[in-house]
Amino acid sequence: MINFLHTFNPSPILATIGxxxxxxxxxxxxxxxxxxxxxxxxxxxxxxFKADVIIDLAFWLIIFGLxxxxxxxxxxxxxxxxxxxxxxxxxxxxxxxxxxxxxxxxLTLYLFAKKYQHNFWQLAAILTAVLPLAQAIGRWGxxxxxxxxxxxxxxxxxxxxxxxxxxxxxxNSQYFHPAxxxxxxxxxxxxxxxxxxxIWIIKKRKFTTTNYIFSVIxxxxxxxxxxxxxxxxxxxxxxxxxxxxxxxxxxxPIMLLSLGYFTYxxxxxxxxxxxxxx
Numbered sequence: 113m114i115n116f117l118h119t120f121n122p123s124p125i126l127a128t129i130g131x132x133x134x135x136x137x138x139x140x141x142x143x144x145x146x147x148x149x150x151x152x153x154x155x156x157x158x159x160x161f162k163a164d165v166i167i168d169l170a171f172w173l174i175i176f177g178l179x180x181x182x183x184x185x186x187x188x189x190x191x192x193x194x195x196x197x198x199x200x201x202x203x204x205x206x207x208x209x210x211x212x213x214x215x216x217x218x219l220t221l222y223l224f225a226k227k228y229q230h231n232f233w234q235l236a237a238i239l240t241a242v243l244p245l246a247q248a249i250g251r252w253g254x255x256x257x258x259x260x261x262x263x264x265x266x267x268x269x270x271x272x273x274x275x276x277x278x279x280x281x282x283x284n285s286q287y288f289h290p291a292x293x294x295x296x297x298x299x300x301x302x303x304x305x306x307x308x309x310x311i312w313i314i315k316k317r318k319f320t321t322t323n324y325i326f327s328v329i330x331x332x333x334x335x336x337x338x339x340x341x342x343x344x345x346x347x348x349x350x351x352x353x354x355x356x357x358x359x360x361x362x363x364x365p366i367m368l369l370s371l372g373y374f375t376y377x378x379x380x381x382x383x384x385x386x387x388x389x390x
């Protein structure tokens with residue numbers, strides 16, 4: 113794998129059928145969606161949700177999650193898109209920001225749960241358990257687009273970047289950190305942690321809102337921490353302030369709020385234990 117990444121020069125096009133190009137980016141988005149949806153449907157049956165509910169919800173989540181992801185990315189690179197407005201619609205080139213997808217998806221989930229009178233936190237726990245798997249798979253679309261890489265490196269797993277894709281200040285560098293891979297592996301680890309948590313909830317039958325919230329906040333904290341760390345090596349364009357990149361500025365307060373919740377959660381558990389002992 114390491115040697116493959118170091119020597120392979122990816123193309124964004126998976127196949128060409130007549131005048132139509134099929135892109136790797138779209139392929140991995142589709143693969144990520146179908147894989148995570150299948151696992152979500154499987155998990156949902158333990159919560160007494162029919163497959164139709166998850167599939168219907170997924171339909172709206174995909175639409176508004178993609179819209180949110182695109183709008184967020186446009187905001188991050190607003191000067192470019194103001195100069196090239198037609199590129200707003202060229203989503204096959206990449207440019208989907210996960211924070212925007214989470215915002216769009218979260219609002220969609222809230223409205224869906226409210227309309228059909230489902231437990232919002234229960235659905236959120238199921239979806240956030242599989243979301244990092246979708247992210248882990250989807251990041252490989254960034255690899256084939258050569259749009260998510262870090263600083264130049266001499267490490268044996270550095271990835272070659274085409275001349276036209278390199279920032280001007282690194283024009284003479286050939287190999288760069290595979291930031292997409294770091295985040296993909298990190299998301300895979302988060303997925304495994306959250307699935308283990310789901311297995312515990314299901315086997316122990318701990319179907320409580322408190323546990324659902326704990327699962328959701330765990331995803332939020334773990335992904336925000338991962339993103340905060342990987343941003344240190346990313347060199348794609350984004351607004352900065354106080355020496356931090358915009359995704360880090362967004363992630364930091366989320367991490368702190370999540371830690372506050374975990375502190376409160378543990379305090380409540382300790383308080384309950386003491387009350388039972390007395």
